[in-house]
Amino acid sequence: MKEQTKQNSILLLSCCAPCSCAVIEKLAQEGTDFDVAFYNPNIRPLAEYRKRCDENKRVCELYHIPFIELEYDNERWCRLTQGLENEPERGARCSICFYMRLKRVMQYALKKGYRSVASVLGVSRYKNLAQVNRAAYQAAQETGMSYTEIEGRKGGMQERRQQLIKNLNLYAQNYCGCKPRE
Numbered sequence: 505m506k507e508q509t510k511q512n513s514i515l516l517l518s519c520c521a522p523c524s525c526a527v528i529e530k531l532a533q534e535g536t537d538f539d540v541a542f543y544n545p546n547i548r549p550l551a552e553y554r555k556r557c558d559e560n561k562r563v564c565e566l567y568h569i570p571f572i573e574l575e576y577d578n579e580r581w582c583r584l585t586q587g588l589e590n591e592p593e594r595g596a597r598c599s600i601c602f603y604m605r606l607k608r609v610m611q612y613a614l615k616k617g618y619r620s621v622a623s624v625l626g627v628s629r630y631k632n633l634a635q636v637n638r639a640a641y642q643a644a645q646e647t648g649m650s651y652t653e654i655e656g657r658k659g660g661m662q663e664r665r666q667q668l669i670k671n672l673n674l675y676a677q678n679y680c681g682c683k684p685r686e
């Protein structure tokens with residue numbers, strides 16, 4: 505039954521509350537049918553992961569959006585990115601990291617019957633949006649799940665994001681996930 509109810513829904517992969525808050529607000533205000541998935545085994549240490557997960561859940565609750573936490577399989581993430589530890593942010597390690605997370609969420613979305621997957625992985629100015637999109641379309645091709653690009657940067661979205669971080673007193677970390685920013 506649950507699968508059938510998701511056929512018009514988008515599953516939005518979120519990395520954290522600060523990157524997703526303005527997108528969640530906008531989609532909720534537009535009446536878009538969507539749920540949020542938190543699949544981020546790249547975040548270390550575990551205490552930091554928990555903090556970001558709980559904060560993202562809090563934002564979803566504010567907008568009455570279902571929040572789905574998937575498994576924290578950091579060992580798998582480490583295996584997949586082995587040998588790329590010294591790559592810079594936006595480098596080869598990030599391509600694998602994006603692809604891994606997007607593909608897992610697409611597989612979950614397929615199983616549950618969602619219409620499409622979207623993400624906020626490219627919202628931060630530290631990210632290369634084209635790199636995120638490349639990983640997303642590769643995962644989409646391999647899984648057969650469609651990918652929807654959602655605007656999270658332009659049209660006042662960055663400004664709104666900063667406002668919400670302040671207004672909601674969101675926990676805003678100073679590194680992406682796997683290691684401190686250099």
Ligand code: SF4
Binds near residue numbers: 594602683
């Ligand atoms: S910097 Fe961020 S996107 Fe890149 S590999 Fe680390 S956690 Fe993943």
